Amino acid sequence: MVVGRDKYLRLLAKQYPTMADTVTEIINLEAIMNLPKATEHFISDLHGEYDAVQHVLRNGSGNIKEKIREIFQGRLSTREMNQLAVIVYYPEEKIDFILAELESEEEIEEFFTLTTTRITELCAFVCSKYTRSKVRKALPPDYAYILEELLFKDSIMTNKEDYYDKIIGTVISLKRGKELITAFAYLIQRLVVDHLHVVGDIYDRGPYPDKIIDTLMNDQELNIQWGNHDVLWMGAASGSAACMANVIRICARYDNLEIIEDAYGISLRPLMLFSEMNYPEDNYEPFLPKIDPNGEEKIYPEEIRQIAKMNQAISVIQFKLEGEIIKRHPEFEMENRQLLSKIDFEAGTVEVDGIDYPVRCNYFPTVDPKDPFKLTEEEEIVVQRLMEGFLNSERLHKHIQFLFSKGSLYLTYNDNLLFHGCVPLNEDGSFMSMTINDKQYSGKALLDKYEDVLRKGYLNRKRPKENERYLDYIWYQWEGKASSLFGKDKMTTFERLYIENKETHIENKNIYYEERDNLDVCCKILEEFGLDPQKGHIINGHTPVKEKRGENPLKANGKLIVIDGGFSKAYQPTTGLAGYTLLYNSFGMQLVSHQPFTSVKDAIINEKDIVSTRRIVDKELKRKTVRETDVGVRLMQQVQDLQQLLKAYQEGEIVERVTKK
Template sequence: MVVEKEKYLSLLSKEYPTIAETVTEIINLEAIMNLPKATEHFISDLHGEYEAVQHVLRNGSGNIKEKIKEIFQGRLSTKEMNQLATIVYYPNKKISLIVSELETPEEIEEFYMLTTTRITELCAFVVSKYTRSKVRKSLPPDYAYIIEELLFKDNTTSNKDDYYDKIIKTVISLDRGKQLIVAFAYVIQRLVVDHIHVVGDIYDRGPAPDKIIDTLMDGHELDIQWGNHDVLWMGAASGSPACMANVIRISARYNNLEIIEDAYGISLRSLMLFSEMNYPEDRYQPFLPKIDPDSEEKIYPEEIRQIAKMNQAISIIQFKLEGQIIQRQPEFNMTERLLLDKINHDKGTITIDGKDYPLICDYFPTIDPANPYELTKEEEIVVARLTEGFLNSERLHKHIQFLYSKGSMYLTYNDNLLFHGCVPLNEDLSFMEMTINKKNYKGKALLDKYEDILRKGYLNRHRGLSYQRYLDYIWYQWEGEASSLFGKDKMTTFERLYVSDKTTHKEKKNTYYKERDNLQVCNQILEEFGLDPQKGHIVNGHTPVQERHGEDPLKADGKLIVIDGGFSKAYQPTTGLAGYTLLYNSYGMQLVSHQPFTSVEDAVANEIDIVSTRRIVDKELKRKLVRETDVGARLTNRVNDLQDLLEAYQDGILVERIKK
């Protein structure tokens, strides 16, 4: 151990080669640990709703407007504060609109002077809890010097007032006033929250998950807890035909096939031709896509018919592929989900749990009753081509690799436990077990094993059938009973498409969802993941909160927080709102509920912000410092190492490297 320590200190000395540099860094880190804890921003279930998600990220769940009020209340009117907020959210569009309405050069100059002064003051307030070094790293290179000069000006003396005024006036005279304000706006957006937690489900339902990921890749420090819809896309990118079929079916269902074809460049031509050839009859009513009534894009009846047929074709392929997995993986205990062999083709019925039900659609041209789970030769070709497309989409893999690099099944962070769905429980409240390779896993160990499988499945995606088992387990995360991401006894996709009797559509939720309002259960889960129940919280997404029907997102006296309020438009009629987010700063936790977002155009032109309501979840008795966080723990370890390095220099064990 002594030798290893000396080796480590020798390596550390290359970064801090002198006593002076070592002492400086110790002082710097100790100072940082006495700053207020930075703001964490929790969001979940984004479901491709790019514009609404982007707005919430831009306004920091209403945090920017709160800071504007804190600084300018009594100094600016409500209209002026709203205008400043909109400039921060959408600086390019809002400034262009304002300037276009001004009549003289003098008015334009006055606007730029006034706005630059105000946004500088706002930015200085936002960055006040950070070190200069951290702020400097967040500045856009083109305007870093100017912004830094204005942010850190000396307010105790008026000797340099003319100097600062001249900077702003010169920028404006050179026709760069707009660019400077835009730069300030992006610094504010970047630093109004320090860290984002995305608690799952970026993909599916909405039109632009790819744009959301591009935004996340280009912004804040963040982490992602994978959701069931994310894992479906991760499985498709890993080469799982069953995951791929589900991805296409859901995209067709929500009229979002453009995500696959345009955003990721994956051709669906083979599926389109196959569906036209094999499903010529107009018997596709259950497969009609959901059309967004607010969409301005015109969709023609022929296009709707084509999407429905593609949905019909890929659904049958999906059921066949899933049946094959269930047959070769007895550990999944899913034989009751083998339904294609329960179809009575002569009578047009299906037997489920010993009872016969009439089928809405009894047209199955590609199913062989003698071998219902076998793909036809044509279906095999379609599956091969589609799978190849998912395996070779460069942009898709850029996004999936980002999900893997920033993501995990769960996260413990600053005493809180974050996961998308549930920790599967039995009815007696014990942790549900899953047998994998003849070994039983439960609780934290089960989620760790699932993550290991997901990573190995993706890393070995080009090894073919030798890694089929990993792909099967990735699909199991989508609809397996012991999956922490699914959390139900079964997924009744077939019944919802083919059987009108809604009693067959029921999916029993895992015991976790009935008991998550139980403080004892929440404490049990926190302890399982090594957290102190007295300090910790559980943060979940996955299940839309039925606020319209009186459901409370705070469970177990605030110990568990559900932040899926429904960004997805498909959920909003049921939930009655458009999303929950959570803020955790040095003063405590606040739950923020949001009303539906209208449009960027409305936000810019009419300064219509998302109406957000804040609710205190947990209030710190004293303001929390960086020292008391996970970052503080890492910095403390760093300081201890630097103190050991300092002693090594002082004791002559290591020699300073004095620069010439």
């Protein structure tokens, strides 16, 4: 044997010390590869909307209700099927609600008996495409024995029917029916989808991105393709003051400063005191937060005023910090974004693209017209203290490290290419290039370099002087024209805040967003990332699909699929729905469109689910097996390695290890 191969096989022999062990594992892997391909679930643009996101995760984009219909159609009424579905989604809450309406012990016992029997049957159906070993690993430890006995009971009930009935009866008599049903419900939620893909933007706009990440951290089989808002928070946690200023401004804009203070324990007191001292005038209308009129919490006028002034203060700090970055990097070609230097403070105008516009709020107490991008001493102290908060927040870094461990800028998986924004293109359709540290990159190489910069920026966060060369490029990914995450020619934050004329607010999208309906362009991109364009799809997030204006989420004859989840309430009046998710199982791909989610309370009490509509994107001619997936490729390699180990045993090159009985 080759020396390196010999060493590897001897290491493998420690795991499979006999020919019998090796043969058993080969048989096991070959059998697994003939199972149906497991279900993948794609979601995108979660934007902090925890309740809606967790509902879609709990119902598997309607997949659980579909399974219930497959089993119980004609056996249960629509109301009974809806009730069972909600029990699976919210078992503790729904069971408590039902029990409160039952009047006798007989009714309670009947409810638990029927529900346990039904949910056992549903769970067995969901588990049927997995090996017993995989299901066993997913069982909650407290009820593992009981669940396993009920799930894998004899198909012929003649000999053990009383045995299974007794298990259920004893559980109910011991007042543990709720706990058993709950264990089944969470097992169904976990197994109805095998792999979750989050195609970007967990953060910003909505109030609870931290809760979403906590939920995702409990899902073992998932990956994340970072969105522009995720990268903004990753940049802030890496030490980028410009990214941090943007994070705070956006939270102030959407009245979500609690994310920073309560969720991550970062004090905004330095900014609050600074804004009170330096922005005393009531000239802050452009900086007023967007308040949800249907929000449960009342916000007082004084609080609105305070948030607006903090927004105003951090916005000016942001423009200063960004101006300095642009000065350091002429290769960014963003000189037209240095608008603080274009203000005529006496006339109250600002020059944008050669035209003077009146500013809505001509109050810049901290801007020196001779050196507009220089922070005042007070601003430097505020930035330093805020930055210390971001760098030292334990919970924030727990979440950011999770994003790095499970995430990437793009992913190729089962012939599909997943990324949040775009692959930047020039007007002629060629890949746009960007110079990073004196070297040009484009296409796949550019995204690889961006990811490298992000990872090194976070690793070097405790060494600010060394880190500057990474942090500037991290910020560029937030609003640079060659950024795969931004995908526009400029970000007009300044114009939206200070100029009334809406023509200045326009942000022109990269030509990618026109060309992604072109089949040849999509095939070219798939080839650039090493995928077969005949098999693969591009799966995109980032841009809300304006369905009520007739926009189609399927581009280039279905070769590209836009699945912006539309969870953000800010987008729903424009899109006309709550976005799209995607399911990919052994039968093919289904695009699922959703109506807005009302509330968890409405789902529990009124059994009101998200109304979802499915359409087939790509149907397999024959049912796809694990062998035809990326997992199958890895399993096949393992089989080949084991076959070589078996041959080494048979030819005496490796001796079986005798184990004591």
